[in-house]
Amino acid sequence: MTPHAGSSLRSARSEGPQPFWLVSIDEATRALASRREGLTSAEAAERLARDGPNIIDTRRHQSLIAKIARRVAEPLVAILLISAAISGATGDWQSFVVIALIVALSIVLDVSQEHKAESAIAALQRSIAITATVRRNGVPVELPVRDVVRGDVVELRGGDLVPADGIVLASRGALANEAILTGEPYPVEKSPEMSKSPSIADASNALFAGTTIVGGEAVMMVDRVGGKTSFGAIAASVQTREMPTSFERGLHRLGVLILRLTAFLVLFVLLTQLVRHGLSLESFMFAVALAVGLTPELLPMIMTVTLARGAVRMSERRVIVKRLSAIHDLGAMNVLCTDKTGTLTEAKIAHVGNFDADGRESERAAELVRLNSRFASGMRSNLDDAILTVAPTSIGGWNRVDDAPFDFERRRASVLVARGDARQMITKGAPEALLSLCTDVERSDGSIVPLDNVMRQNILKLFEDKNREGLRLLGVAQRAMRTDCSRIGPEDEAALTFIGCAAFLDPPKASARNAVARLVNAGISVKIISGDAAPVVSHLVEMLGIPAHGILTGSEIDSLTDRALADRAAATDLFVRISPEQKGRIVRALRLSGNTVGFLGDGINDATAIHAADVGLSVEGGTDVAREAADIILLAPDLGVLADGVFEGRRTYANIMKYVRMGTSSNFGNMLSMALASLALPFLPLTPLQILLNNLLYDFSEIGIPFDSADEAALARPQAWNINSVLGFTLVMGPLSSLFDLATFALLELGFKADIDVFRTAWFIESIATQVLVIFVIRTAQRAWTGRPNRILVWTSLGALAVALLVALTPIGRFAGFVPPPMPILAAIAGITVIYLAAAEALKPLAMR
Numbered sequence: 001m002t003p004h005a006g007s008s009l010r011s012a013r014s015e016g017p018q019p020f021w022l023v024s025i026d027e028a029t030r031a032l033a034s035r036r037e038g039l040t041s042a043e044a045a046e047r048l049a050r051d052g053p054n055i056i057d058t059r060r061h062q063s064l065i066a067k068i069a070r071r072v073a074e075p076l077v078a079i080l081l082i083s084a085a086i087s088g089a090t091g092d093w094q095s096f097v098v099i100a101l102i103v104a105l106s107i108v109l110d111v112s113q114e115h116k117a118e119s120a121i122a123a124l125q126r127s128i129a130i131t132a133t134v135r136r137n138g139v140p141v142e143l144p145v146r147d148v149v150r151g152d153v154v155e156l157r158g159g160d161l162v163p164a165d166g167i168v169l170a171s172r173g174a175l176a177n178e179a180i181l182t183g184e185p186y187p188v189e190k191s192p193e194m195s196k197s198p199s200i201a202d203a204s205n206a207l208f209a210g211t212t213i214v215g216g217e218a219v220m221m222v223d224r225v226g227g228k229t230s231f232g233a234i235a236a237s238v239q240t241r242e243m244p245t246s247f248e249r250g251l252h253r254l255g256v257l258i259l260r261l262t263a264f265l266v267l268f269v270l271l272t273q274l275v276r277h278g279l280s281l282e283s284f285m286f287a288v289a290l291a292v293g294l295t296p297e298l299l300p301m302i303m304t305v306t307l308a309r310g311a312v313r314m315s316e317r318r319v320i321v322k323r324l325s326a327i328h329d330l331g332a333m334n335v336l337c338t339d340k341t342g343t344l345t346e347a348k349i350a351h352v353g354n355f356d357a358d359g360r361e362s363e364r365a366a367e368l369v370r371l372n373s374r375f376a377s378g379m380r381s382n383l384d385d386a387i388l389t390v391a392p393t394s395i396g397g398w399n400r401v402d403d404a405p406f407d408f409e410r411r412r413a414s415v416l417v418a419r420g421d422a423r424q425m426i427t428k429g430a431p432e433a434l435l436s437l438c439t440d441v442e443r444s445d446g447s448i449v450p451l452d453n454v455m456r457q458n459i460l461k462l463f464e465d466k467n468r469e470g471l472r473l474l475g476v477a478q479r480a481m482r483t484d485c486s487r488i489g490p491e492d493e494a495a496l497t498f499i500g501c502a503a504f505l506d507p508p509k510a511s512a513r514n515a516v517a518r519l520v521n522a523g524i525s526v527k528i529i530s531g532d533a534a535p536v537v538s539h540l541v542e543m544l545g546i547p548a549h550g551i552l553t554g555s556e557i558d559s560l561t562d563r564a565l566a567d568r569a570a571a572t573d574l575f576v577r578i579s580p581e582q583k584g585r586i587v588r589a590l591r592l593s594g595n596t597v598g599f600l601g602d603g604i605n606d607a608t609a610i611h612a613a614d615v616g617l618s619v620e621g622g623t624d625v626a627r628e629a630a631d632i633i634l635l636a637p638d639l640g641v642l643a644d645g646v647f648e649g650r651r652t653y654a655n656i657m658k659y660v661r662m663g664t665s666s667n668f669g670n671m672l673s674m675a676l677a678s679l680a681l682p683f684l685p686l687t688p689l690q691i692l693l694n695n696l697l698y699d700f701s702e703i704g705i706p707f708d709s710a711d712e713a714a715l716a717r718p719q720a721w722n723i724n725s726v727l728g729f730t731l732v733m734g735p736l737s738s739l740f741d742l743a744t745f746a747l748l749e750l751g752f753k754a755d756i757d758v759f760r761t762a763w764f765i766e767s768i769a770t771q772v773l774v775i776f777v778i779r780t781a782q783r784a785w786t787g788r789p790n791r792i793l794v795w796t797s798l799g800a801l802a803v804a805l806l807v808a809l810t811p812i813g814r815f816a817g818f819v820p821p822p823m824p825i826l827a828a829i830a831g832i833t834v835i836y837l838a839a840a841e842a843l844k845p846l847a848m849r
């Protein structure tokens, strides 16, 4: 369950549980039998056992037995078993037992594979579970969110996800985004002051599970967990389904298509039987067995297994998939947007100096920057961390009075500080924008002069020169405030006196150049979307030797319509001074022009874009918000890791296409043949039991597909789902396999005049041999003999064939009515199979076009 699925929940929103926030902190603490220092481990363990884990489980977890039961109860299987039992009761019990056994084997094969896949996925997801900082035994510890219990005291800061519902014990400018519950897109401030309103929207002293802290810090005491939270109540009342991706929709459509065809053909078979022989239990069972064998009910399992296998392989390359179908999207991605810090740079930011308006080294600028960082509540960025590690903060007798926290639209933060009677506001932020708020300048000699146009130009030039050296800058300015001033807001950021800048270095990441080249070679265009200034980004790109064309700034983007932006964005590789909303807009614009877009980012400011992308990507060390919004998490912030993941994604997709091709061509061909045969023959071409056996062996032969390698060509370009190519393939290969089936019929009936049992045995062998062996033809678009199939695939395929031959040609097969055909027939079948494979190989280029 992901909180952002909540946008679809809003409409179904009920008033939710009783408001728990209409109490004082003392009352709540008493009621929850807790304290400010939090619970002890023993208390927490007891509560965890009592209330259960803090999870909102909307997906029903099915036990193994339930899964098996569900499959046995599937209408087709049930009908088949019942009719077999009836026929058993009137004749031989043997065939009922064998049918039941084969059905059981198929189900075990299906369920065990799916179960294994699901546990592998669950293990992966646990490895990237989001944690919360909880006070236990008086000290803050990191715990998985599921272990949070009532009465726990949780510490939260900007970027964190609120793990449960609770009341605010303390706040330093905490801002929460509660859009998921209230629909209100702007963050709301949280404080411990008791609220009087029972409405969630006005509960300023409460924090809610699934919402995010976008700035500031808060301490909360948990009052509700899991399904009892407001979010849980909503989630439980609505079936939450994420929007299916184009890939899932495509597969679903294909499934429906096959299902319709099957239904049509099975009815056709039934009808012809009815007309020709009157309806017998056996021909009814034949039709049902045919339906069981041909329905794509295995498709979902196969997808899960193949995708899970891909996910496990990707995890070995340090890419963790949260949403399985994102594997396909990753393989189909042709545009990657990334932020700068951490992916293209080392994110080892160093505060390397400070200068004033004249470009001279300035201790005064350093001091003000430090004061601002020290006292600013709200989000602390890595720039702040760099500032505060250089020198232990000497606060010089200044005290914090108030502040206007940082946000990504303003790109600055202000603090109001006091010393004695003096009050001043210190503002630091993106320098060009800051300068435009300034009316005066403090020179090196301490004099303050009005900021005229010439000086403004000179200072802007100074910024640009420093930026070009690769320095990131934060400007700092100051304003004297009235003695009685006790609150400030963004509106006070005007008529400032410019003091200077702090300069930072964030070394470029050496591996980035190579990684970008690999992505570009793989057909992915890489775009950099940064909140930073143009020269910094250009300089970095030059340093790394990344080819990049075009540059757009946030303010330019604001004046473009969505359509115009889509056009411009396609030709632009660098986006600078971009706000979080604009990041999302760029991603949507790129998608609008038909691209499959990935976005990689780690900050609060990236979450919107991560969510808007086809493939949301974040990194292990990113903020909760970014990781929660992402579909895929990189365990290392490195584009090289991503490139590895892309290739695995494409390989997985290529293997899924092998199933789809196998299923649609040979299965489809088979159906057609069966239908035609039952029209032409005076007897059933296969017994129901033989059909099921055929189906089981065929399923088994496919187990090896997820392990197979993919063509170089399939890895080299983005691979997107395309139903037309699937249909085209089916229309060529399906009739081809039918043609050979019919040739077999004709040969057996007219040429050899085989009796019923020999006919069936021979056809069983032909059917299995052609169906199974054709994988070696269609697994690659190249000539079949150029690449080497994976060993496991060879084993499962040849193994299935060997078992089929064993059953058909030895006395073992008597239970299923097999009678070994004479040598000439076997030779003829071998010949037909070889010619079929050769024909498939010859027609493959046409079918795969």
Ligand SMILES: Nc1ncnc2c1ncn2[C@@H]1O[C@H](COP(=O)(O)OP(=O)(O)OP(=O)(O)O)[C@@H](O)[C@H]1O
Residues within 6 Å of the ligand: 339, 340, 341, 379, 380, 381, 383, 384, 406, 411, 412, 413, 428, 429, 430, 431, 473, 474, 529, 530, 531, 532, 533, 578, 603, 605
């Ligand atoms: N703590 C801060 N105080 C004041 N201003 C800040 C602070 N942190 C960032 N800024 C300003 O906001 C701008 C945007 O922030 P930031 O660089 O984190 O955005 P971003 O889009 O994540 O960039 P990147 O591509 O480098 O990851 C910065 O360039 C800087 O000017």
Ligand SMILES: [Mg+2]
Residues within 6 Å of the ligand: 339, 340, 341, 602, 603
């Ligand atoms: Mg960033």
